[in-house]
Amino acid sequence: MERPELPLPQLHAFVVLAEELHFGHAAARLGIAQPPLSQQIRRLEDKVGHPLFRRDPGGAALTPAGRELLPAARRALTDLADALAAARAVGSGEAGRLRIGFSASLALTVLPGLLDTFRQRSPAVRLDVREMTSAPQVAALLERTVDVGLLREPPADEPRLRFRTVLTEPFVAVLPAHHPLAGRRTVRLERLADEPFVLLPREEGPQLYDRITGLCAGAGFTPAIAQHAVEWQTVCALVGAGLGVSLAPESIRRIRLRGVAFRRIEPGTARTRVAVAWRADDPDPLVHRLLEAVGDGHPAWNG
Amino acid sequence: MERPELPLPQLHAFVVLAEELHFGHAAARLGIAQPPLSQQIRRLEDKVGHPLFRRDPGGAALTPAGRELLPAARRALTDLADALAAARAVGSGEAGRLRIGFSASLALTVLPGLLDTFRQRSPAVRLDVREMTSAPQVAALLERTVDVGLLREPPADEPRLRFRTVLTEPFVAVLPAHHPLAGRRTVRLERLADEPFVLLPREEGPQLYDRITGLCAGAGFTPAIAQHAVEWQTVCALVGAGLGVSLAPESIRRIRLRGVAFRRIEPGTARTRVAVAWRADDPDPLVHRLLEAVGDGHPAWNG
DNA sequence: GCGTTCCATATCTCCAGGGATATCAGACCG
DNA sequence: CGGTCTGATATCCCTGGAGATATGGAACGC
Incomplete structure (x- = not known):
């Protein structure tokens, strides 16, 4: 992969101009004056090495080279905007994936209520729930194949993990x-x-x-x-x-x-204690969201 | 379409680092020192609003947010690089599309030789050849549905077009x-x-x-x-x-x-004259390539 | 012929971003 | 405990891009 040659702002200007086919209107839509837009386009054309628009009285029109560039430019811009939004959602814990290990004995008690409150708060999060006993859960947490564990009798000698008693x-x-x-x-x-x-x-x-x-x-x-x-x-x-x-x-x-x-x-x-377990250093906001759900959504379970 | 928030150079650094998972190596691959790379990544993370990498001794690893951003970043970069190459090819006349109108009477004389020499010189160019009589050719040239015409007895009163006698x-x-x-x-x-x-x-x-x-x-x-x-x-x-x-x-x-x-x-x-016709102001290099083919590749046709 | 429209040119300002160097700080290892 | 990885911080420089204003020049319409 080589270093990118085309600055995105110029491509943005290019795409807008390709839609408006009018320097004045495009500049207005971009919120800038017309001369800067002319410059942007010119710089872009210099980098491409060929004109991208025909300028004729009454407006502009794409050249064949411009037509070639347009779809990719548009795709790149929307792709990046979408991906940025997605990354932000994931980063803020509004979306993403959370892998939860649990002991089978909890499937009928704390687990359903926990998943329920969590899903209500974070409907865009995909939950991968897998049944496993306690020791494998600890191992899976450490090797990062699981993000949260729900287990009995947390081990005391595992400083890389944190535990919180659920019940x-x-x-x-x-x-x-x-x-x-x-x-x-x-x-x-x-x-x-x-x-x-x-x-x-x-x-x-x-x-x-x-x-x-x-x-x-x-x-x-x-x-x-x-x-x-x-x-x-x-x-x-x-x-x-x-x-x-x-x-x-x-x-x-x-x-x-x-x-x-x-x-x-x-x-x-x-x-006997049932606890949630997670990596002490895990910055994943979903983990902390789940912990909140554990704290708040107190299990509608009584013996 | 909103203005792009993520500068491409930073995304480039991001993609390379995501491949190397090591700041030093990634910086070397980018041809820069390590501290600037750290800055690039930090700036990008600031814009996204969330960390994209976990830094731990021995290297770096993608966060969920980073994993979300990576594919789009990679796609955008390669898309743009490809499109740029394609646009340059089109702009320089090495590739693209040329729409040629011709009078039916030429299909057995000048046309085959002309197409042949042109195709040999520009194999990546797609030729759209369509049969039409002279007057429609002139109209098609003016409304830009055809780029080159091959017709008899070019009209003298059409300043927007140029003609060159073929035979x-x-x-x-x-x-x-x-x-x-x-x-x-x-x-x-x-x-x-x-x-x-x-x-x-x-x-x-x-x-x-x-x-x-x-x-x-x-x-x-x-x-x-x-x-x-x-x-x-x-x-x-x-x-x-x-x-x-x-x-x-x-x-x-x-x-x-x-x-x-x-x-x-x-x-x-x-x-009677047979001529090629093209728009006087057409900057499309393919048109001029075709005109060269007309000049050089003298028809292997003799009555 | 004159005004209008549309784009280009010329010039200037400003600042963010990319780069370098030097140094620091934590983790790991023999 | 010091050496060697890792990456982060601190400064500094400089370029180029993006913006603005003012003006020029071609084409079109009345």
Whole structure:
């Protein structure tokens, strides 16, 4: 690509003159006097090396060379004006694209409300929403394949990212419906000590995993993992099939499955955090718009 | 169309930097020092109102706004460069379009050679060739629907046009083959005094028409027009059918038709001119290129 | 013939933009 | 901790473009 030879202001004058075919009128439309316009055109013609207009009494007319130049000049001007407007819209966060990763368990709780308020405020923004567990979200944020994450139990040792808590919720025990413990309103944690557990694999979300095993440790036992499943949906299904019990954030109660019971646990103080995550240095205004939406549009969700 | 806000040099710098993603390298490619490049980019970002690049150690990266602007900037630059080259080609006569009107009687004589030499010299030029009689050619030249005309007997009273003689040729008598006069090598003009004539209508080419009737007048008679026809081809056919005789430029001998005889006339001094015509004020280089082709490429045509 | 219209020329002012050099500041690395 | 990347800042110069006003000159119409 070589350095541009034709200044845009001259091309602008050229296009307007080509439309008016009259130096006086064109100058008026450009908001300048007539002699400067003559100069602009002359300079442009000098650079092209050939006349672009025939001047005859009564007006001007394009030469073949001028006819050749006109469409490109017009296109370049409108293209640039459009692109500038688009770039400004993107820059100001009125338009663009935002890639959001989210944990599947949030698809039925915070996510819909969040997307809703955001879309209402920024209808021109395209949202790419992709389901992924916590650890991949962190990785995706760092390698910039995702702009915002919505995850559980944000890692504390990640200074390149920022987190903001969206909500906290208690844990519940997930039990087969026919299980003896399902007969009571609440379940004491230590009663699960001898039960086989069904959990997400630790790699998918180390923080949440450690949180859960930590709860068990607090109740004096180490859970025996009988089975892994990568989605809460599956965890519940396996519990319902009698493969074991589980501990889960309360919001997965939304997953209604035959043969599965959810019970509050005792002590009920332990809560799990759901947070939005973003790159600490990300200047993208869309990210900050989304954060506002998180702050304001408080989830119409209650347990 | 509003006045352009983004100077092309800055967009050029922007595109190069977007390709290099490195201020130093981009500056080198632009042939300038690094600080000026930083300034260019900053000025551009100021005008857009938003940053276009993230600067991080190890290089630069496009922001969403920058990504939005890039394709249009690139397109505008290449479009303009291409259009400039095209306009220069057209302006210098290396390319473009030339609209040529010609009298049908020349299609078999001067026209092919002329087009041939011109096309060899200017292969990138598109030629629009359209058949039309003399008077319409003059009109088309004046209203600029044709750039060059190739016609017989150029009018003398048309100062807005210029003419250059391509060739002159004698007249011949067109006779039915069985006509008594066809028995001799030559025909004295006054022998045609009592014959019915077939001619082109005067409106199609007043000069030639007047030339022919003038010849008759010189021989002491006024021809009786029995029939009009708008093409020489048709004139000959009508003569062959016995509707009359005619006087025509020698080159129409090329039209070989059964039952038609061509004979030189006496006196044989009268000749008809074929000329190229163009607008006196036409600056189009293609026109002048064609005139050169007329001058040089002397018709490989001999009666 | 004279005024009008339309564009060109001549001249001047002004300033934004592009360029250079020198220097600074942060991040990374051995 | 100093060297080496990165890009940013600070100054300065200078050109060229864009604007204005005043005037000239050709073509057309009444």
